[in-house]
Amino acid sequence: MKQHFMPIISNQQVSSRYWHMVVDSSRLTSPIEPGQFFHIRCSQGSFPFLRRPFSIYRINESTIEFLYLVKGEGTQEMTHLQAGEMLDVVGPLGVGFSLDKSADTILLVARGVGIATLAALAQEAVEKNVKCAAILSARSKDDLLAADLLQGFGAEVYKVTEEDGTSDVANVEEIIRGILKRNKIDGIYTCGSRRLSRLSQNIANEYHIPGEIALEEHMGCAMGACFACVCDVKEDTGVKSVRVCLEGPVFSLEKVVLG
Ligand SMILES: Cc1cc2nc3c(=O)[nH]c(=O)nc-3n(C[C@H](O)[C@H](O)[C@H](O)COP(=O)(O)OP(=O)(O)OC[C@H]3O[C@@H](n4cnc5c(N)ncnc54)[C@H](O)[C@@H]3O)c2cc1C
Incomplete structure (x- = not known):
């Protein structure tokens, strides 16, 4: 241990x-x-x-x-x-994100505490000279704590909140499609919201962009023994149950089954 x-x-x-x-x-x-x-x-x-x-x-x-x-x-x-x-x-x-240093620009789609998880990836991106566009979603502007940090890393940040009435999936989709028109996105990374993760998954599939998701399941032991944090991923042989603490928390966006 x-x-x-x-x-x-x-x-x-x-x-x-x-x-x-x-x-x-x-x-x-x-x-x-x-x-x-x-x-x-x-x-x-x-x-x-x-x-x-x-x-x-x-x-x-x-x-x-x-x-x-x-x-x-x-x-x-x-x-x-x-x-x-x-x-x-x-x-x-657990397993962290993979970031190809030859990537030009990556897109981060984060909600709530998921913003904390993706902030460290934005930090790695700037160190590797990879550009970042980030959509940060939260209940209120007060909760968009990492926005300044990401902007400091040079990220192009889009803030959406319930407070402003801008956080609905349709609006986030429009923002993502706009980003995709203006940039060559080499990876989509998401965390913190099932709805935004499903949207990210659909867009990644449509544009054939690889992606990763960090899952935040309830955890017991975090050592792979209690199976409290199991989720499903698609394998060639069918759907397989995996432990978020051990095999994750980061999974391929294409493969993860989002209920
Ligand atoms: C890999 C991973 C990374 C995480 N990183 C962060 C982080 O950086 N910052 C952060 O604030 N939180 C993070 N979380 C979530 C954090 O672990 C939970 O919010 C915390 O365990 C809640 O503990 P608690 O005792 O305060 O609440 P509890 O009393 O355990 O729960 C309060 C309420 O929150 C719900 N809840 C508890 N845990 C979760 C969860 N994992 N997902 C959804 N609902 C939950 C419970 O059902 C209950 O309704 C992460 C979770 C995981 C699995």
Whole structure:
């Protein structure tokens, strides 16, 4: 088990629903890839018993960052963690995104906490000189936290929200088709919404663009033992059930079965 105790550098509320945590990862020896995740103990005590999975939001030289939405008991407990305390994590876990460095431009389609997951990929893209267009969808403008970060990476960012009445699938489809008219897109990456993932899958199929999806299923052990996070993927031999924690969380967009 890849368990580590990483010193917390900061843990701050950044909007009404989101928190941002920075930890010292200098003692981590394994490389970290965008799309991978850590299974985090949410409190210094034993409650809640099960760890919770979080993607890596930013990967720096000696720190990593998480962006998390306060949803239930675990994430509520996480907000009490203080700078100077140790964060008990297992990871990095799972299979990350693959990004071809010869790609010209990639398209990111993210919703809600999925934006945190795709931000690390945008960071890798800029490091590899791959251009990025990103559609970020959220309930409100307040929740579009990574928009500035992505714009700072040079990404062409399109923001859609319920608040503005712009987040419906038809509007997102129009934006995507416009991007595809103006750019040669070499990969579509999506996370955070079934509706937008289905749209991304249909468009990727129509334009024959390879794509990947990061799934955020409920997880138990995150070690492949409990089968709590199973999803279906299409193989040559038929549909196969796979574990998101072990075989994912990143899967081929073409192959994943989106219910
Ligand atoms: C690989 C992976 C990466 C993730 N990365 C991030 C991230 O970067 N930032 C972030 O904020 N969140 C992320 N999540 C989601 C995060 O793990 C859950 O929001 C968290 O576990 C909720 O814990 P909780 O104790 O606060 O809520 P709980 O009390 O466990 O649940 C509260 C409510 O949320 C629902 N819920 C819990 N987990 C999930 C889930 N995985 N999908 C859908 N609904 C859920 C429950 O059914 C319940 O209704 C990720 C999940 C996965 C699997």
